[in-house]
Structures are given as C-alpha cells and as structure tokens.
Amino acid sequence: MNQSDIMFDYKHIWHPYSSMTNPLPCYSVISAKGVYLKLNNGKKIIDGMSSWWSAIHGYNHPILNKALKKQIKKMSHVMFGSITHPAAVALARKLIDLTPKELDCVFFSDSGSVAIEVAMKMLIQYWYSLGQRRKFFLTIRHGYHGDTFAAMSISDPKNSIHKIYNNFLPKHFFSDPPMSSFHDKWNENDLISFQEIIEKNSLKIAGVILEPIVQGVGGMKFYHPIYLKKIKCLCDYYSIPLIFDEIATGFGRTGKLFAFEHANVVPDILCLGKAITGGTITLAATISSSHIAKTISNSKIGCFMHGPTYMGNPLACAAANANIKILQKNKWKIQVSNIEQQLCKDLLPLINHHNVNNVRILGAIGVVECMRLINIALIQKFFVNNGVWIRPFKKLIYIVPPYIIDTKQLSVLTNSIKKALDNASFFL
Template sequence: MSISKALQEDSLDYAFDEQHIWHPYTSMTHPFPMIGIKSADGCELITEDGKRLVDGTSSWWSCVHGYNHPVLISAIEKQLHQLPHVMFGGITHEPAIELAKKLVKITCPELTKVFLADSGSIAVEVAMKMALQYWQGKNNPNKQKIATIKRGYHGDTFAAMSVCDPDNGMHTMFGTSVVKQVFAPSPTSAFDDSNVESDLANLRATFETHHHQLAAFIIEPIMQGAGGMYFYSPEYLKGVRVLCDEFNILLILDEIATGFGRLGKLFAYEFADIAPDLMCIGKALTGGYISLAATMCSDNVAQGISDSPAGVFMHGPTFMGNPLACAAANASLELIAKNDWQQQIPAIEMQMQQELKGIEKLDAVNDVRVLGAVAVIEIDRSLNAAQLQPLFTEQGVWIRVFGHVIYIMPPYSISSQQLTKLTTAMKSVAKFLNQSENQTESTFLSHG
C-alpha cells in the first residue's frame, strides 16, 4: 500500500485540511498532497501510519539538533512553568539577557546590539528599517534604497520581498506594490574561485550609479539559499565589504539559513573574515523548536538610529523576546557551544561528496555541489514537487525539491546510515528524471 493511500485511511481529517487549511506555497483549488506526521524522533519524522522518514530538510533548515532532544525539551518545559510570555516593552527577563550575552559573545566584536524578532522575514524587515533610520540620524535622508544581488531570497513579507530576485523569484506577481530596490548581477564565481574581479566590477558599477540613494546592501553570505542553492567565493564577499566602505553603504548579512554551523563555519561571514554592520539570524537559533530570530547591529548603527528625529527605533513585535523562545535558543546555543558540530559537519560534507560523486555525468544534471551540511543536485529543468514527492517518501525519506534543485540540509546529528538513505534517494530521483527526459513525469509516476 502506498503511503498516500494509507494516510487517507487513518484518523487525520485530510478532507478538512484540503478544503480549509492553507499550507505554504500551495493552491486552495489544486492543493499539494499532504503527508500526516504524528511525531518525530532524532532525525526521523513518523507518519500517521507509523512509517519513518529520514528528514533531509531539518524542517526548512532549522532543526539542526534533531527532534525530541531532551536538552531543548527540558529548557522549554522549565520556562513554560515559570514565564511563558510577557511583553518586552518596559520589561526584561533572564532568558532574553542570557541569549543576548551569548549572541554578542559568539559573533564578531562589531555586533554589540541585539533586537529579538519573531521570524527571519521580520529580522530582515528590522535590518532594513534600521538602515533607513540610521541615515536619518546622519542627516542623509536621501539614502532610502537597499541594494542586493539577483537570485537572492530574504523572506516573504513586503520589505523582504523587495530584495528577493525581481525576475525569477517567488514575488514577481506583486508588481508595483513592492518597493523597487537596486539589483546588481549575482556573482558567477564558485566557492573555490579566487578570480572575482568581473563580479566585483559589476557591483562597483551599481554602487557608482546609485550610492547616493543606497542605505544598505543586503546579501546572503556564501550561499544563496532559496534562490537556487548557489555557493559563491569568499573573495567576492571580502570585496563587497570593501566596496560598501568605499561608497558609504551599510552591509547587512542575512545569516538566517547559514548561521550556526550549516556551511562549516559558525557563521558564513567567517569564510571571508569580515564583519557586517547588521546581521540577521534565525531558523537554527532555537534548534528549530520555536520561532525566534534576531537582528544584530554595531554601536555605530545604534547611535545613528538614536540620533534620528524619532530618537528611538520604531519597531516592537508583540512576541518580541518571548521567554519560551529565548529559553529554547539558550539551550540550542549551549549544544552548539559543545562544538560537536565541528566534527559532524565535515563528516557529513565528506560523505555527501563521496556518495553523490558521478551523478553529475547524467544528461539531466547541470551541477552537483556540496558545502558543509548542504548538498545540491541541480537538474536541467523546473521540478514538480507534488509529482516527485511520492518517489522520496516511498524510499523512506523526506526531501522537498524546489525550482531546479534536489537538495538536502540534514540535522547535524544524522547517522551515516540515515545520510546514505538520503543521498541514495537523491540519486534515484535524479536518475528517474534523466530517464524521463523525453517523457512527462506524470507518465512515469503513473507506472511507479
């Protein structure tokens, strides 16, 4: 019996879900087929009918320690009985103070101020607002635009959408409702390339034309995530810092996907040995157990905002500094501080490189790339996630494709056997797509 058929016969009300619940990036008239998850343990999701799926996405790149971790659960339970939530305006509490201390300690010395937000998208919104308000404090209110590179992704809220890829991103349908920002070409250099002169020349040309109106430049360091999982050279990021300084533009680093060890450094900016003016973090901040993000900035940025006409930073989410989320983050950072990830990530990287070797020879495969605990098989055409999903679940894995890529970003605690199951499934689907070059995927799936 297929997993989809089995799930239709259990206790979950899939009909209600299909008719009333709007899931991410789905249509209410042509809904994406859902998999019912009853529980999770370690690196596995357990379906309603008891099937175990090795999680290849860490629940959208956040659950880095695995599920049902006793340290994280204990921290949340303890905080739940003490202070689950309190407004952050005019009030503070120990979990928030402890978290801010940890973040200031583990990031570069320039980042001294911490604004606790609800989610990654809000952290980006906060960073952009900070940059705009900073220049008001510097008596330069004409700096009202944000620059970035193409192929980027920074979130789904309106300011964040404005710095996502304007041509092939997820938000092109919103047209003039989204503020028009300034876009430079994305870098062409691969991670191990040192020749980045032409890429930096393109960015210089953009800055020369627009620097008088640019408050900040925002970029995902080293890896462009949801824009296609592209890795670029640390030399390019070094050049970005130099150009931002030269043209008097603040540098915002979006480390929401890359922070806390994912690429092999605690933060991806460490590959380039630079410091940002502002930085956004989230996802793995709490180990994926509860939503929390943060925007960090320098003393200089904070001073500029304080010198602005408002005198205060104009943002205050209801759930800012939520004690439960801060407690989870503190526990997660304690696990990170044990430094197990420094052995886990290289081992994951090496195994993925070895097990995916040779798959790039398939005609349907454009590229195979691995960095840290991220592995990508780029296919030569756009992929239909709904049609391909059964091929993964039937192999006992949870892998969700998007765009042209089959990718995994597993929990750091994954076993070598579980990781092999993921890479085997990736190769299996890549081979299937290679065989189906001249036939529709639906034809193959109907006989699967």
C-alpha cells in the same frame, strides 16, 4: 490524524507555496524524534530538510525539551515593552559573545523575514537621523530574503515566487550575481556590475544586503569568499552599511558558525533565525553595531520604531540558550565536516548523470541541479515511499540534514536522490 482531519486540512488550510484548489499532497506527521518523522500510518522517514534548515540537532532533543519545560513553568510569554527577563538577557549575551565584537546591540523578533524588515528599517532610520532620506538598497540577483513586503523587494525581482508583486514593491538596485563559485578560481570581472552601481548611486543607497556565500531559494548557489571581501571594501569606502542575511546559514550549516567567516569580514547588521532555537520554536534576531544603534537613538525621534508583540519571547529565548549551549560543545564541527565528506563522495559523481546539470556541496548542504523542472508532487511521493523527506523546488533537489544524522541514514537520503534521477516521469 484520521481521514476526516486530512480532508479538512485539504479543504480549509493553506500550506506554504501551495494552492487551495490544487494543493500539493500533504503527509501527516504525528511525532518526530532524532532524524525521523513519524507519519500517521506508522511509517518513519528520514528528514533531509531539517524542517527548512532549522532542526539542526534533530527532533525531541532532551536538552532543548528540558529548557522549554523549565521555562514554561515560570512563564511562556511576557511583553518586552519596558520589561525584560533572564532568558532574553542570557541569549543576548550569548549572541554578542558568538558574533564579532563590532556587533553588540540585539533586537529580537519572531521570524527571519521580520528580522530583515527590522534591519532595513534600522538603516532607513539611521540615515534619517543623519539628515539624509536614503531609501534604496543594493543587493545581487538570485537572492531571497523572505516573503514580507520589504524582504520581497530585495529578493530577486524575476523570481517566480514574488514577481506578481513587483508593481507594489519599491524598486531597489540589483547587480549581476557573482559567477565564481565557492570552489572555483576567483574572477575579478564578477565585481564589475556591483561596483558600477555603487559608484553611480552611493548617495542614494541606505544599505547593501547579501546572503553571505550561500544564495538560498534563489538557486542554491555558493559564491566565492573573495566576492564578499570586495563588497565589504566597497561598502567601507562609500560608508554604506552592510547587512548579512544569515537566517538560513547561521549556526554551522556551511562548516563555519556563520557563513561570513569564510571571508573573514564583519557586517554592520547581522540577521539570524531558523536554527537559532534548534528548530523548536520561532525566533529571530537582528544584531547591529552600537554606532548604528546610537545614531538612531540619539536622533530627534530618539527610539527605533518597531516592536513585535512576541519580541523576546521567554520560551523561545530559553530554547535558543539551550541550542547555543549544545553548539558550544563543538560537536557540530565534526558532524558537519563528516556530512560534507559523505555528500562529496555520494553526490559529486552524479555530475555525469544525464539528468544532472550541476552538483554543489558546502558543509551540510548538498544540491543536485537537474536539467529540467521537477514534478514536485510525484517525486515527493517517491521519496516518502523510499523512507525520506526531501522537498525539491524548480530544478533543484537539495538536502540540509540535521547535524546528528549518521552515515547510514545519510546514505538512505543520497541513494534516494540517485534513484529518483533515473525516473524520467519526475521531470517536466
């Protein structure tokens, strides 16, 4: 990209969570390979974000590239209405094999937010099929499920990203979040708020939705697995379906293939996205139990009323199939374990830093929670100058590196965080 292209971008192109009049600085990436992003000035920087959790095997992976090239020679897309194709069938088989046996009906879409919308619509239609008009969902505060309207409505209503839309969104039920962190002792009091709400409103609630174990954009907190077990028991007792949002955590990020495996529980609906194609092309899946699918399908309406244009996109399905084949070699388990060990070694000592409030590590996720809000533009410039790509938000500096990162490359990331903490100008 030349300077003219960069200025055109600055004046005319929206970027995520940014302004058109006072945008955050943008860095031009012209290629990517392995863990490196190459900037237009020739500088290579280590990606600590896996392109927002998705590029788990790094960039330009030969197996993923080969799958895409092979598929595009056949067809890049075909409508999924009354048509099927081998890539979608193969992917559905793989997803059903990877997930608990209770989950056996796959609905494809093209983004994580849409996968959440689909799950919510499923449960509203599920209850409609049973002759009940349930329209409320129960979740916990500090959650994040996406930026489309239904997904926003079940994300934390006080979250600064979404609060301006509160008057336009349906009002759902929010319990206090669990305070027992993943590595701490379980506190039974964490369940009180949720239990009170579900007991009082069980006949109004269409479903419960949670990010299992890891709350993402809502604060990057890791809660205790027992909390998830208790929620599942309450949902079963009141016959309320449970949705797990594994869009960020699915496919190994927490050290388990899916985060809910830490609690050994099974949802009624599972939402997947981000890493499903190894960060090559957008795709998501909503996987339900056959009970929910058949209840909807056997109703007067007789079908589920949703159908994205790019549903079951062959190119995306081919990439996802290749991604899962890489995962099935099980190298990711060792890779994520090694990342976790090094993050603990490098980042946990920062808890004693005067600018740090807390440090949290789980699998290939490292979080440094600072005492004050971060000047994002300044600190990103610092990180790029130090050869890394890290995109903090609010008070959080966090990294979710590609699984293929080696010890030296990860050290560059963690050392950059350490240096940044010593610079007072990065904090507001």
